[in-house]
Amino acid sequence: MKTKYTKMHSNGNEFLITEDIKQTANTKKLADKKNGIGFDQLLCIKNKKPYEVLVFNSDGSEADNCINGLRCIAFLYSLNNEAVYIKDKKFVVRSTESGAEVSGAFPVVNKKNNYYVINFGNNHIAREYSDIEIINLESEYIKLRSSKEFEEIKNFNLSIYKNSKNNIAIRTYENGTGETLSCGSATISVAYALLKDTNKNELLFASKGGKTKVLIDNESITSKANAVILKEGFLHG
Structure with a gap:
């Protein structure tokens, strides 16, 4: 079975974006820049409406946040004032002609x-x-x-x-x-x-x-x- 992926970057921060949750188990292999696709984080679209995103680092560990990744997702899916969640944290994203804005609560x-x-x-x-x-x-x-x-x-x-x-x-x-x-x-x-x-x-x-x-x-x-x-x-x- 083949599933589509998109490789993107925001300011050089590279991502593989997929809707296939099974690929999260392959993150470390896929992230290898010599033998795989090569990227910093894997982003898996778990759900839509609302959007839920899983983030995995290149070593295979799960991350708690990824603003540049959300920016790439907003641009790829042309999201405008959409809520996107990473775990229980909510962000609002707005795509632009050349990128995207990501808004969240204060740190x-x-x-x-x-x-x-x-x-x-x-x-x-x-x-x-x-x-x-x-x-x-x-x-x-x-x-x-x-x-x-x-x-x-x-x-x-x-x-x-x-x-x-x-x-x-x-x-x-x-x-x-x-x-x-x-x-x-x-x-x-x-x-x-x-x-x-x-x-x-x-x-x-x-x-x-x-x-x-x-x-x-x-x-x-x-x-x-x-x-x-x-x-x-x-x-x-």
Whole structure:
């Protein structure tokens, strides 16, 4: 039996999108960039009306959130002001000509020494550096993961950023995947953490994969970026 898939990216963050739930068991094999299709996360459309999405990292573990993935789904299915759920967390998506907007409830932010600890359906740890390019992000992630200071924070993503006049450079190491070219939930999380410091309700982020605009109003936080279809094909079995 063959089932259709679509490979997409948002700011270089790559996804395989399928409606075949059986393929979630094959995530690690399919994600292999040498022998498989190659991607950061697999997105499975579990239901429609309302849309429910399952997210699996490239190592096969299930993820709790994926904003760039929702952006790609909104673009692929031409969704306009549709509710989409990842587990029990609700988002509203709006497709545009070149991508999509994703809106959600505000993250929960705490501070631990020099780090922000943020929950946006998934856990994030973030810290500002004067030069984010010289940091060994994987080593920093491993260090924090084994630290007693953060032992209660499970399955977190680590972001490092530099804020320059509210144009924010960012890098993210994602749990279960590694460093990606962009992470939508990390961008939203850092934007909300910086709200009190910047007093700005509109921030522009630049990752290695591209730019994301984050808007904050009285009711929600919204991420805007591109979405691109890379290829389509069929999966067997």
